Amino acid sequence: MAENLPDSAVELDREALLALNCQLQERVSALTALHRITLALGSAREPPELLRLVVEEAVDLLRATEGVIYLVEPSTQRLVPQVAVGVEIERFRVFSLETDEDLVVEAAQSRVHRVSSASERSGREDGEVESLRLAVPLIAEGRSLGGVVLRRIGASDLSAVEEELLWLLAGHAAQVLHNCRLYGELEQSYAGPEPMMRVAAFAGRSPVEPVDRPLASSQIDQQVMAGGVVVIGDLLSDPRYSNKQVARERGFASMTSAPLRAHDKIIGTIRIYTGEPRDFSLEDQKLLAAVAAQAAVAIENADLYRQVEEKNRQLSESYERLRQTQRALVLKEKLALLGEMAATVAHEIRNPLTAVRGFAQRIARKRSDDRVCEYCTFIVEEVDRLNRVIEDVLDFARRLSPSRTPTDLNALVRGTVQLLQEELVQNEITMVPNLDLSLPKVLLDPSQIKQVLVNLVQNARQAMDREGTLTLATERRGDFAVLIVSDTGGGIAPEHLERIWEPFFTTRTHGTGLGLALVRRVVEDHGGRVEAESRLGEGTTFSIYLPVHPPPPDDAPAATSSDSASSDAPRSAP
Structure with missing residues (x-):
């Protein structure tokens, strides 16, 4: 008898599933928010537009009621409020970085970032409410450009995902703001971008040095990784450049290189080569630094996107595994209860039913009253129906390993048809055989597969009620012999098609909901599988796949799969 699982085990899995589901949804929302923020900030070109976007996204991200962004005024070392969302900008004062707190x-x-909680009057009769005030700095190139201040109702702390996203938003916004300032300075001091564009055009050539090599492995990289911009006017004469032969073959004359810096961390370098000797100006170097900074943020965001996607994939897989485990636990619990119930049913019900049936038959033989005989016949029929229900339960509860022997599947089908022929004729159902005579013998348990076929044929008969066509076919598909049972009944509703494999699922007024459970379990014990296709108003087809050369049987029957179950479920819409 199967061992009962404690309710705590199932409840624990449910709690784990709920927690994983919440974590997965939060991660997906975070990924969506990060993608939206990156696109929005990347499209902003003017500082006022950028600042408003930063505050709006921060307010939305933390579900805040209001937000304001401050920028440092370098000449006076003051923090000046620039843009506010959810509140008037006039409410905020200027702070001195040197004297104010x-x-x-x-x-x-x-x-x-800094966080503080406070109690405020709500303006209503319920008194005070808790609020959270948060300040996060805007840092780019190692300098503080300002900060974003947010306020939200409720004193709950930031979640790990909220904190991570807020830092990413602040870092990305600070870098874009820094680049906007650089572009503004360059537009005033630099006539146009054409010279740099001509330099960048050479970027399409093959790399001068191998792609896969450690950073800081050359003198140039060492200087760039230290944070500086390197300019080499003549590659063929400068001792810092080692690949002179390659430069000569490719026609490169000058080079400049800048670090790819993201959030105060250098993640790589960028190099630009020219085909003619060139002394890169300070404006050229500033523009390259701005491009490199923007590229570094894009690279880091792409890497973060990949990490979040991978994390979501892992969470999805874990969630699916836990969901399947929970289904298996629930099924095991049902089967354990079924085993206990089967033993009780066999002892407490079958013997009294045998007595009732015998006495009803005896009364019918000794009484000439037609009405009494009719009642006795009804009693016998109902007792027989109850016995069939008991047999279904007992068959499902006792799990017997298949006793395989080489079997002619076509002969087994013919024998089963003869057994059920009269029942089919009485219901005006036409049986159409379509057997593959070249099918080899299959190693199977004849009695178990015969029971499978009987269950499917009886289900088909009940689905068609009267006047239908039942098709029984066999064929070879690769390494499988396939037994097909198809009817022209009312079909199975789409919402029920998956549930027909659940234990005790049925919408019929009669039946235990165990017929298809037995079918699927027997087929899986044979190393095969069963598939169901159905269309409402057209009928249903069951395909039984049995391996022609099954693997050696295990010492013990395989554990029931999480979906192995169900029944003589309804073959028509309820």
Whole structure:
């Protein structure tokens, strides 16, 4: 008898599933928000537009009621409010970084986010409410550009996902803001981008040096990884450049290189080569640094996107495994209860039913009253029906390993048809055989597969009620012998098609819901599988795949799969 599982085990899995589901949804929402923010900030070109986007996205991200962004005024070392969302900008004052004390001042100076909670009057009869005030710094190229201050109702702490996204938003916004400032400075001091565009055009050639090599492996990379921009006017004469032969073959004359810096971390370098000797100006170097910074943020975001996608994939797989485990636990619990019930049913019900049936038959033989005989016949029929229900339960509860022997599947089908022929004729059902005579013998348990076929044929008969066509076919498909049972009944509703394999599922007024359970379990014990296709109003087809050369049987029958089950479920819409 199967061992009962404690309710705590199933409940624990449910709680784990709910927690994983919430975590998965939060990660997906975070990924969507990050993608939207990156696109929005990447499309902003003017500082006012960028600042408003930053505050709006931060307010939306943390479900805040209001937000404001401060920028450092370099000449006076003051934090000046620039844009506010959800509140008037006039409510915010200017802070001195040197003398004033405030959450945003602390964040800008320490370069870490600051959080404070406070109680405020709500303006209603219920008194005070808790609010959370948060300041996060804007840092680019190692300098603090300002900070974002948010306020939301409720004193709950930030979740790990909220904190991670807020830092990414602030870092990305600071870098884009820094680049906007660089572009503004260059537009004033630099006539146009054509010279740099001509330099960038050479980027389409093959790399001068091998792609897969450690960073800082050359003198140039060592200088760039230290944070500087390197300019080499003559590649053929400068001792820092080692691949002179390659440069000569490719026709490169000059080079400049800048670090790819993202959030104060250098993740790589970028190099630009020219075909003619060139002394890169300060404006050229600033523009390259801005392009490199933007590229670094894009690369880091792409890597983050990949990591989040991978994390979501892992969470999805874990969620699916836990879901299947829970289904298996529930099924095991049902089967354990079924085993206990079967033993009780066999002992407590079958013997009294035998007595009732015998006495009803005896009364019918000794009484000439037609009405009494009719009642006795009805009693016998109902007792027989109850015995069939008991047999279904007992058959499903006792799991017997198949006793395989080489069997002619076509002969087994013919024998089963003869057994059920009269029942089919009485219901005006036409049986159409379509047997593959070249089918080899299959190693199977004849009695178990015969029971499978009987269950499917009886289901088909009940689905068609009267006047239908039942097709029985066999064929070879690869390594499988396939037994097909097809009817022209009312079909199975799409919402029921998956559930027909669940234990005890049925919408009929009669039946235990175990017929298809037995079918699927027997077929899987033979190393095969069963498939069902159905269309409402057209009929249903069951295909039984049995391996022609099955693997050696295990010492013990395989554990029931999480979906192995169900029944003589309805073959027509309820």
